[in-house]
Amino acid sequence: MSFGGGNSPFTAFTSAVNVAVEAGVVVVSSAGNSGPGSSTVTSPGSEHLIITVGNGIAGGISDPLGISDTMRDTSSRGPIMLTYHIKPDIIAPGTNVRTANIDGGYTTTSGTSLSAPVIAGIAALLIEAFPNDTPYEIKARIMNTARPMAGAGANNVFISGAGFVRPFEALTTHTIVTVEHGVPISNIQTAEFVSRRMSSLSFGSVAPRNNTMPLQIENRGTTSRVYAISHTFNNNPDNAASLSFDRTNVVVAAGGTENIVVTLNFEEDASFGFYEGYVLVSTGGTVIARLPFAANLTETVSPAVTIDTPNLEFDGISFALGTIQLSASNAFRGNSVLVEIRRHTADGSVSNVHTNRAISAGGTININPSSSVNTFNPQYGEYIEINVFRNNIRQHLLHRQIIHPVVFSFD
Numbered sequence: 001m002s003f004g005g006g007n008s009p010f011t012a013f014t015s016a017v018n019v020a021v022e023a024g025v026v027v028v029s030s031a032g033n034s035g036p037g038s039s040t041v042t043s044p045g046s047e048h049l050i051i052t053v054g055n056g057i058a059g060g061i062s063d064p065l066g067i068s069d070t071m072r073d074t075s076s077r078g079p080i081m082l083t084y085h086i087k088p089d090i091i092a093p094g095t096n097v098r099t100a101n102i103d104g105g106y107t108t109t110s111g112t113s114l115s116a117p118v119i120a121g122i123a124a125l126l127i128e129a130f131p132n133d134t135p136y137e138i139k140a141r142i143m144n145t146a147r148p149m150a151g152a153g154a155n156n157v158f159i160s161g162a163g164f165v166r167p168f169e170a171l172t173t174h175t176i177v178t179v180e181h182g183v184p185i186s187n188i189q190t191a192e193f194v195s196r197r198m199s200s201l202s203f204g205s206v207a208p209r210n211n212t213m214p215l216q217i218e219n220r221g222t223t224s225r226v227y228a229i230s231h232t233f234n235n236n237p238d239n240a241a242s243l244s245f246d247r248t249n250v251v252v253a254a255g256g257t258e259n260i261v262v263t264l265n266f267e268e269d270a271s272f273g274f275y276e277g278y279v280l281v282s283t284g285g286t287v288i289a290r291l292p293f294a295a296n297l298t299e300t301v302s303p304a305v306t307i308d309t310p311n312l313e314f315d316g317i318s319f320a321l322g323t324i325q326l327s328a329s330n331a332f333r334g335n336s337v338l339v340e341i342r343r344h345t346a347d348g349s350v351s352n353v354h355t356n357r358a359i360s361a362g363g364t365i366n367i368n369p370s371s372s373v374n375t376f377n378p379q380y381g382e383y384i385e386i387n388v389f390r391n392n393i394r395q396h397l398l399h400r401q402i403i404h405p406v407v408f409s410f411d
Helices: 012-022 112-129 134-146 168-172
Strands: 027-028 051-058 090-093 097-100 108-109 175-186 189-200 201-206 211-219 225-235 241-245 249-252 257-266 274-285 286-297 305-308 326-327 339-343 350-359 363-368 383-390 393-404
Touching: 027 112, 051 108, 051 112, 090 112, 112 134, 134 168, 134 175, 134 189, 134 286, 175 201, 175 274, 175 286, 175 393, 201 211, 201 257, 211 225, 211 249, 241 274, 241 286, 249 257, 257 274, 257 286
Parallel strands: 027 051, 051 090, 201 286
Antiparallel strands: 097 108, 175 189, 175 211, 211 257, 225 249, 225 274, 241 257, 274 286, 305 326, 326 363, 339 350, 339 383, 383 393
């Protein structure tokens, strides 16, 4: 297909193609020509289950390794809005293509509308060769066997997906690698997350800890094979993300399958944003399957910060002067956190008592009363807010504690 508009995965178009894929139909769609900006893939190419095709320029016969592969600037990019799913799925030639003209004769034109028919034709040949394969397995054959795009700027899963299509390898591969994870399936009335076999690991919006997916390796060959599982990052700021596997080598019997658990974790001071790369499955020293992975880190882990206020006991009339002790034990990898203490009064005003008090990693600070007493009156609705944050950015809030009501005295 080559039509659409908008970039939401929840449209009438996507509802229709969902029904088709779930019924066993392989659906191929152009990604759109709204690049090079991010999140520009148009519907129905924004649907997770179908094969979405971007426009690339192959290096040519003299460049079998794809060293000169490039992406067409106009080819739409991912991720998909709302879910941060990886798109496009695959890249095919779509530039300066000689094609029939709607008004008669022939013309030369470019766009993902020319790339999608290439993949549709390859999919048709694969269906003929493997009539019992599901749409998910046909998609896996095409994506698993793609070659990396080495052209400048193309080595990003939201630009080139699995890479440039290799039809012969898709036809002759004996291994299918998929991952089971939730995707939104929409129809006219509702949308729900269901588990499907995908050919990319789209973790979506994640927290730093224990993001897992089950990877399935299926050996369609006639002999047992030993597979090695590894990965490579395209984008991993400060090496703050780590991808691991519960097994990095696995023997799969002929006709059998094995499952590998993939886990994505982040350091506590990892920068928010996108992390992406490829899971690589090899046998005999040769990579035979590449699966793009990506995640959008949008949350953080509270550091080991404890707040103790031992002397703040309410006697029905007033509060004793108190000591606030804040301690941090290796909160981050050698980085400090900042403490902010704010007073909220009954009339709604807010005043800073302490700002940007640094606690070094593993360190402790004490905020104690002094001889120059500054006591807060115990008015109804008055409270103290203690915030801990990082990188001098208040939006990077790591911990918050409210003490209400309270009378404090600070040095």
